[in-house]
Amino acid sequence: MTSRRHSPDQIHIWDLRxxxxxxxxxxxxxxxxxxxxxxxxWADLQKACRSDRIEDTVDYKALKKQILAMGxxxxxxxxxxxxxxxxxxxxxxxxxxxVRVSVEKPAALRFAKAVAVEIVRVRTFxxxxxxxxxxxxxxxxPAALRLLQTQTQVTxxxxxxxxxxxxxxxxxxxxxxxxxxxxxxxxxxxxxYDVLWRIEDRLGRVWTQDRCAPRTIDLDLILYxxxxxxxxxxxxxHPDLTRPFVWxxxxxxxxxDSDLHDRxxxxxxxxxxxxxxQRLEDLTQRLRRTL
Numbered sequence: 001m002t003s004r005r006h007s008p009d010q011i012h013i014w015d016l017r018x019x020x021x022x023x024x025x026x027x028x029x030x031x032x033x034x035x036x037x038x039x040x041x042w043a044d045l046q047k048a049c050r051s052d053r054i055e056d057t058v059d060y061k062a063l064k065k066q067i068l069a070m071g072x073x074x075x076x077x078x079x080x081x082x083x084x085x086x087x088x089x090x091x092x093x094x095x096x097x098x099v100r101v102s103v104e105k106p107a108a109l110r111f112a113k114a115v116a117v118e119i120v121r122v123r124t125f126x127x128x129x130x131x132x133x134x135x136x137x138x139x140x141x142p143a144a145l146r147l148l149q150t151q152t153q154v155t156x157x158x159x160x161x162x163x164x165x166x167x168x169x170x171x172x173x174x175x176x177x178x179x180x181x182x183x184x185x186x187x188x189x190x191x192x193y194d195v196l197w198r199i200e201d202r203l204g205r206v207w208t209q210d211r212c213a214p215r216t217i218d219l220d221l222i223l224y225x226x227x228x229x230x231x232x233x234x235x236x237x238h239p240d241l242t243r244p245f246v247w248x249x250x251x252x253x254x255x256x257d258s259d260l261h262d263r264x265x266x267x268x269x270x271x272x273x274x275x276x277x278q279r280l281e282d283l284t285q286r287l288r289r290t291l
Contacts, residue, residue, distance in 0.1 A: 008042040008043060008044055008097055008098070009042070009043060009044060009045035009046075010040055010041065010042055010043075011040070011041040011043060011045075011057075011058055011060055012038075012039070012040050012041075013037070013038070013039040013041075013060060013063075013064060014038050015036060015037075015038065016036070016037040016038070016039070016064060016067065016068075017034060017035070017036050017037070018034075018035060018037075018068050018071045018072050019032035019033060019034055019035070019072065020032055020033070020035060020071050020072055020073075020074045020075070020076070020082070021033075021074070021075040021076070022035060022074075022075075022076045022077070022078075022079060022082060022105065023077065023105075023108075024077050024078075029075075032072075033105065033106075034105075034106055035071070035079065035082065035103055035104065035105055036103070036104040036105075036106070036114075037067070037071075037086065037101065037102070037103055037104075038101070038102045038104075039067075039086065039090065039099065039100070039101055039102075040099065040100040041058055041060075041090060041096050041098075041099055042096065042097050042098035042099070043057070043058050043093075043095045043096050043097060044095065044097075045057055057095075058093050058095055058096060059093075063089070063090065063093070066089055067086055067089055070085065070086075070089065071086075079103040079104075079105050079108075079115070079116075079117045080103075080117050080119070082103050083101045083102070083103045083117050083118070083119045084119065084121075086101045086103070087099050087101045087119060087121040088121075091121060091123050094123075096123065097122070097123050097185065098120065098121070098122045098123065098185070099120070099121050100118065100119070100120045101118070101119055101121075102116055102117065102118040102119075103116060103117050103118075104116040122185040123185060124153070124183040124184055124185050125183070125184055125185070125224060125225050126155075126181060126182075126183060126224075126225055126257070126260055127181070127182050127183075127184055127188070127191060127221060127222075127223060127224040127225070128179055128180070128181055128182075128221075128222045128223040128224075128250050128253065129148070129179065129180045129181075129182060129191075129196065129219055129220065129221060129222065130177070130178075130179050130218075130219070130220045130222045130238070130240060130246050130249075131144065131160075131177065131178050131179065131180060131217070131218070131219060132175050132176065132177045132215070132217075132218040133175065133176055133215060133216060133217050133218065134165065134172060134173045134174060134175040134176065134214050134215065135173070135214050135215060135216045136216065137175070137176035138176075138283065140203050140216045140217045141160070141176060141178075141217070141283070141287070142286065142287065142290070143203060143217075144199055144203060144217045144219065145157075145180065145287055145290060146290070147199045147202060147203075148180065148182070148195070148199060148219075149290070151195045151199075152182050152183065152184040152186065152191075152195065153182060153183045153184070154180050154181070154182050154291055155181050155182060155183050155291070156180065156181030156253045156256070156291075157178070157180055157181075157284065157287045157288045157291060158178045158179040158180070158181075158248075158249030158250070158252045158253050158284075159178065159249060159252060159279055159280075159281075159284050160176055160177065160178035160249075160279075160280045160283050160284045160287070161176070161177050161178065161245050161248075161249075161276045161277030161278060161279060161280060162174045162175070162176055162177075162277050162278040162280055163175050163176075163177055163245050163276070163277035163278075164277075165212060165214075166211075166212045172214050173214070175245075176280065176283065177245040177246070177249075177276075177277065178249050178284070178287075179222065179246065179249035179250050179252075179253060181253045188221060188224040188227060188229065188234055188236060189233070189234055191221050191224070192221050192234055196219040196220070196221060197219075199217065199219060200216075200217055200218070200219055203216045203217045204216045205217055205218070220238050220240060221234070221236070221238060222237060222238040222240065222241055222246060222250060223236065223237050223238070223241070223250065223264060223267065224236055225260075225263070225264070226263045226264050226266075226267060228267065237267045237268075241267075241268070241269070242269065242272050243272060244271075244272050244273070244274045244275060244276040244277075245276040245277050247268070247269075247271060247272050247276075248271075248276040249276070250268070251268065251271070254268075
């Protein structure tokens with residue numbers, strides 16, 4: 001198993017300056033003071049490097065204007081709060097995966113040239129992980145959830161269902177299937193290879209050519225925001241989204257997020273024919289209590 005971790009490109013905005021009301025003392029609230037800003041944005045710039053088009057990169061001129069407009073009208077007590085607001089503005093561009101903001105206030109302390117605060121904020125992305133098991137599922141599915149929670153934030157748990165093995169496999173126990181929603185700063189490939197595959201390995205998953213073979217745990221990245229990927233190592237949306245025991249749980253979790261639902265709706269397709277299986281209320285409630 002190999003890592004597919006990607007090192008994002010960076011955009012720097014150095015020594016951006018404006019004047020604003022900032023501070024907690026009375027004299028600091030009367031007149032605007034100088035602040036200095038340094039920003040580092042992490043974003044995938046490969047498309048812009050190939051196209052040489054401003055539309056394919058973060059428009060840092062527009063970003064600068066937005067920050068200046070906010071800053072010059074602002075009244076903050078703390079430079080920490082100002083840094084947080086700048087980070088929020090930067091992360092409004094969905095191409096920005098991470099931002100570092102430092103805010104410097106000159107002469108804030110006697111005998112010191114300046115005081116500065118630096119913060120780092122990482123964008124998290126919504127993703128959906130299909131879960132399946134027919135070897136000790138009541139043990140392995142909760143164990144997989146606990147391991148997943150050590151790697152990322154699990155924000156939703158669908159209803160779980162019992163379904164018959166695909167392909168008419170003889171002698172196999174029924175499968176237990178459901179979907180978890182996660183919020184992660186990791187790339188789709190990192191989620192698949194560095195998180196899901198490692199959990200499967202920890203729980204004794206045996207890989208075979210038979211996709212219908214029994215397994216301790218099966219974790220598939222079904223959706224990652226509204227990304228479409230035809231790459232052989234990671235197809236998104238996952239082809240299993242056409243199965244009722246995947247489509248129905250994903251749709252259930254999307255009902256709580258209308259914005260995300262609107263963005264991914266074109267990827268969902270029509271509801272597949274058939275039932276997702278027998279509802280497993282006890283297991284579902286047991287899993288949800290751990291979130």
